[in-house]
Amino acid sequence: MDYNKIGNLIMAERKAKKLTQAKLAEQLFVSEKTISKWENGNGLPDTNLLPKLCEILDISLNELLCGERNTGESDSDNKQQLLLNMAKELEDKNKLIWKCMWIIMAVSVISLLGGLYLISVFVTEGVWQLVMILVLGVVFLVPCFFALKLEVSVGAYRCKKCGSEIVPTYTQALNAMHMGTTRYLKCPHCNKRTWCKKVLYKDDEK
Numbered sequence: 001m002d003y004n005k006i007g008n009l010i011m012a013e014r015k016a017k018k019l020t021q022a023k024l025a026e027q028l029f030v031s032e033k034t035i036s037k038w039e040n041g042n043g044l045p046d047t048n049l050l051p052k053l054c055e056i057l058d059i060s061l062n063e064l065l066c067g068e069r070n071t072g073e074s075d076s077d078n079k080q081q082l083l084l085n086m087a088k089e090l091e092d093k094n095k096l097i098w099k100c101m102w103i104i105m106a107v108s109v110i111s112l113l114g115g116l117y118l119i120s121v122f123v124t125e126g127v128w129q130l131v132m133i134l135v136l137g138v139v140f141l142v143p144c145f146f147a148l149k150l151e152v153s154v155g156a157y158r159c160k161k162c163g164s165e166i167v168p169t170y171t172q173a174l175n176a177m178h179m180g181t182t183r184y185l186k187c188p189h190c191n192k193r194t195w196c197k198k199v200l201y202k203d204d205e206k
């Protein structure tokens, strides 16, 4: 703890409150010399005096012990930093979900192709082969829907016409034609249907 800094703060705040050393001493039931001692950095107020001193000077205990006022500026800086951290976390989470989606799709497509190959090789042509291919197709749809759900849950799509971001509902995305992750969507801003590119983060592809 920096006694000098604390002392300077006490003096500055006392003067800001237009209090003399004598007046402050009176309110704290200490001698004028004690106040002078604190302000010169030759000692700290007793712990039991701290709450009262803070109250009189209208500063927080933390500010008193740090020897400086928390300016609104650094406070809003902290909040800014907090928001940035949260945005970063969300971005990381989105990246992870995005990666998962691609892995799910890759694994399903490989399984589908592998399954089709096995059926064509090991099952003799006929009704059973057809049934198995159909079942495989239906099973393949499950990870597709799941992947679409993941895809819709992160980021947005950018309207080609006006550049605004579109966050479609699951049904809208399901019904929209797509090429890769570019979807044919109707923009609620300009009401035009365009091939909207997927954007993961706010600043992407601007």
Ligand SMILES: [Zn+2]
Pocket: 159, 160, 161, 162, 163, 164, 187, 188, 189, 190, 191, 192
């Ligand atoms: Zn638009």
